[in-house]
Amino acid sequence: xxxxxxxxxxxxxxxxxFDDGTSNQLKMAVPAxxxxxxxxxxxxxxxxxxMDNHAADWKAVAETGHEIGNHTKSHRCSNAILGxxxxxxxxxxxxxxxxxxxxxxxxxxxxxxQNSWTFAYPCGAMFVGHGVSRQSYVPIIAKHxxxxxxxxxxxFGNDPDTMDTAALLSIRVDRMTGFEMIGLxxxxxxxxxxxxxxxxxxxGSRISVEDGEFRHLLRFLQxxxxxxxxxxxxxxxxxxxxxx
Numbered sequence: 001x002x003x004x005x006x007x008x009x010x011x012x013x014x015x016x017x018f019d020d021g022t023s024n025q026l027k028m029a030v031p032a033x034x035x036x037x038x039x040x041x042x043x044x045x046x047x048x049x050x051m052d053n054h055a056a057d058w059k060a061v062a063e064t065g066h067e068i069g070n071h072t073k074s075h076r077c078s079n080a081i082l083g084x085x086x087x088x089x090x091x092x093x094x095x096x097x098x099x100x101x102x103x104x105x106x107x108x109x110x111x112x113x114q115n116s117w118t119f120a121y122p123c124g125a126m127f128v129g130h131g132v133s134r135q136s137y138v139p140i141i142a143k144h145x146x147x148x149x150x151x152x153x154x155x156f157g158n159d160p161d162t163m164d165t166a167a168l169l170s171i172r173v174d175r176m177t178g179f180e181m182i183g184l185x186x187x188x189x190x191x192x193x194x195x196x197x198x199x200x201x202x203x204g205s206r207i208s209v210e211d212g213e214f215r216h217l218l219r220f221l222q223x224x225x226x227x228x229x230x231x232x233x234x235x236x237x238x239x240x241x242x243x244x
Contacts (some may be wrong), residue, residue, distance in 0.1 A: 029201075043070065089130050147168055
């Protein structure tokens with residue numbers, strides 16, 4: 001009973017999150033979520049192209065109840081992923097904070113009604129610098145946001161009693177089948193966890209989950225709507241009564 005009380009009578013919780021704010025998500029992910037009555041968290045890379053060409057599209061998404069989240073302006077991955085310099089490793093704490101806050105200024109014009117905001121670390125990198133000079137920028141995210149979505153290990157969810165709200169665990173589901181995603185959700189929510197699934201495109205050309213598999217997951221969540229809370233990250237955080 002105590003476990004269920006955490007989520008207002010639900011045994012566990014699920015948040016479906018999407019990175020980068022791609023055109024594919026507008027075409028594939030948003031319509032599928034709307035069809036099944038599910039609201040997601042969209043972490044937008046607030047680059048010039050998005051703001052100049054798709055701000056109105058994302059504003060319409062936000063107005064239907066989906067969460068808009070911050071995914072930085074420059075989207076600097078680690079040099080180890082990029083294969084060259086110029087990544088987050090080469091930034092200072094002041095520079096990454098300025099980048100995040102510039103993105104926030106831009107994104108607030110898309111979802112001015114949002115009172116609380118959450119953040120997703122690009123490529124899961126939560127640091128600046130190299131080696132002995134490497135520093136975490138998690139404290140910066142904790143200062144400015146209700147929550148930060150980090151990476152995680154396969155098969156692990158968030159426990160509301162022990163989670164770091166500025167570095168929430170998430171599970172990347174690229175190329176997973178519906179059965180695999182459902183298995184994760186069922187196992188973890190049965191144990192009272194908050195499961196955050198991390199998507200990019202749906203039936204896209206890169207880092208993708210097939211539309212049929214995604215809809216398989218959505219049908220499962222719809223069928224279990226009396227048992228599992230399904231809501232954006234900001235809403236689950238608010239329902240748990242967690243503050244910055």
